[in-house]
Amino acid sequence: MxxxxxxxxxxxxxxxxxxxxxxxxxxxxxxxxxxxxxxxxxxxxxxxxxxxxxxxxxxxxxxxxxxxxxxxxxxxxxxxxxxxxxxxxxxxxxxxxxxxxxxxxxxxxxxxxxxxxxxxxxxxxxxxxxxxxxxxxxxxxxxxxxxxxxxxxxxxxxxxxPSGAGQVMKICNQMIAATNVVAIAEATAFARKAGVDVDTLASALAGGFADSAPLRIFGPRMAAQSFSPRLGAISLMRKDTGLVQALAAEIGAEVPLTDAARRVYDRAGDHPDIDFNSDLSALVRLYEDALTQTDEDAGA
Known part of the structure; x- marks a missing residue:
């Protein structure tokens, strides 16, 4: 058993x-x-x-x-x-x-x-x-x-x-995944602002250097602003970037991209419509709502 x-x-x-x-x-x-x-x-x-x-x-x-x-x-x-x-x-x-x-x-x-x-x-x-x-x-x-x-x-x-090596490898994985998801959210909001049909973004980039499993999973959800069912919680990626930062401080490594990604994950806690329990795809709201606010400010 x-x-x-x-x-x-x-x-x-x-x-x-x-x-x-x-x-x-x-x-x-x-x-x-x-x-x-x-x-x-x-x-x-x-x-x-x-x-x-x-x-x-x-x-x-x-x-x-x-x-x-x-x-x-x-x-x-x-x-x-x-x-x-x-x-x-x-x-x-x-x-x-x-x-x-x-x-x-x-x-x-x-x-x-x-x-x-x-x-x-x-x-x-x-x-x-x-x-x-x-x-x-x-x-x-x-x-x-x-x-x-x-x-x-x-x-x-x-x-x-030996013991512990699996966890080190996983947070190396998360360094790449965490920054990748943020980049996908940023690119999706950017493309929408530029007038591109973002529903085609993931398929258009498929097979190229920008392709990745997170793009294939979360890209279409970000484009459609469809955040359920949850396929990965913001809270867990936020926790994992914290593990990277803690180990980096211990061993004296620089992780500027992970630091920047962590700041984005932290912002989810201040957004009125998403929170740390939201799906990772909801990160796009941080960028798209910011763009909307910028347009409103420019027209004021």
């Missing part, structure tokens, strides 16, 4: 993939709605994370931050509070700090469990299709033990190094 904890935008489709691949799944989630939805598909609903750890052989986590992971894994009723641990390995698909990942791995090892930081890229569409990209940090043995779980949810797993 495979356990899964955290059934949010990414976790629910990942756990659903496990069921679709024929695995028995025991799951837990803080809010009952997603857990009930997964239960209807055939999963077993656990009373708490400890029950997951005491009944599953492998466990996946997909949570919002390393602070939440620490609580769910090591807090009261957490995974490692189980008196009879049957799980051999845990894959933490959450995005967090490398330092926290190393700390979690040490604590899990003390319990005889392999901990692999395994953050993912590809967004909700890849989670739904089982084609996520996984950056795995930990021991080769731990990564190998988690193969049945990885095979159900991922198109590719790269073992990038």
């Amino acid at each position: 495979i356990g899964f904890v955290g059934l949010g935008d990414m976790g629910l489709p990942m756990a659903s993939r496990l069921l679709a691949e024929g695995h028995e799944v025991i799951a837990w989630n803080r809010s009952p709605g997603p857990l009930s939805a997964l239960e209807e598909k055939g999963a077993v609903a656990a009373a708490d994370p400890a029950e997951v750890m005491s009944r599953a052989e492998l466990v996946g986590l997909c949570l919002s931050s390393h602070d939440t992971v620490e609580t769910v894994a090591f807090g009261p009723s957490g995974l490692f509070s189980a008196t009879d641990i049957t799980a051999r390995a845990v894959a933490d698909f959450s995005t967090g700090s490398a330092e926290a990942a190393r700390r979690f791995a040490d604590r899990a090892e003390d319990k005889g469990v392999a901990w692999v930081d395994a953050p993912v890229s590809g967004g909700v569409p890849a989670a739904e299709s089982g084609e996520l990209i996984v950056f795995a940090g930990g021991t080769a043995e731990g990564v190998g033990m988690l193969a049945p779980l990885f095979e159900a949810v991922a198109a590719r797993v790269t073992h990038v190094g």
Whole structure:
């Protein structure tokens, strides 16, 4: 049996993939709605994370931050509070700090469990299709033990190094993705202002140097100003750029583009019609509303 904890935008489709691949799944989630939805598909609903750890052989986590992971894994009723641990390995698909990942791995090892930081890229569409990209940090043995779980949810797993290395690789990914999404929002608003049919923007740029998965996913949504269902929250990208900035300060690296992107994500909290829980495509409102305001000021 495979356990899964955290059934949010990414976790629910990942756990659903496990069921679709024929695995028995025991799951837990803080809010009952997603857990009930997964239960209807055939999963077993656990009373708490400890029950997951005491009944599953492998466990996946997909949570919002390393602070939440620490609580769910090591807090009261957490995974490692189980008196009879049957799980051999845990894959933490959450995005967090490398330092926290190393700390979690040490604590899990003390319990005889392999901990692999395994953050993912590809967004909700890849989670739904089982084609996520996984950056795995930990021991080769731990990564190998988690193969049945990885095979159900991922198109590719790269073992990038020891504990924490997966998280470093993921925030490198987020440096590119975060600035890319901002650039797409900026370009969409710019093109609309210049009189271009922005509905053709993503398809026109397809195959060229500007093409990217974020452009194909979020570009049409920005053009149509269609921001639901949510495929990626502003809050999470904002959190991830903060992780980049924190590590950059620690190692003495310059990240001016990430710094600029973070300022854009911060502005979402001041917008009257969007907030940090909005879809990433809603960032276009920051630029298009600013352009509208500029026109109004010029005509005054």
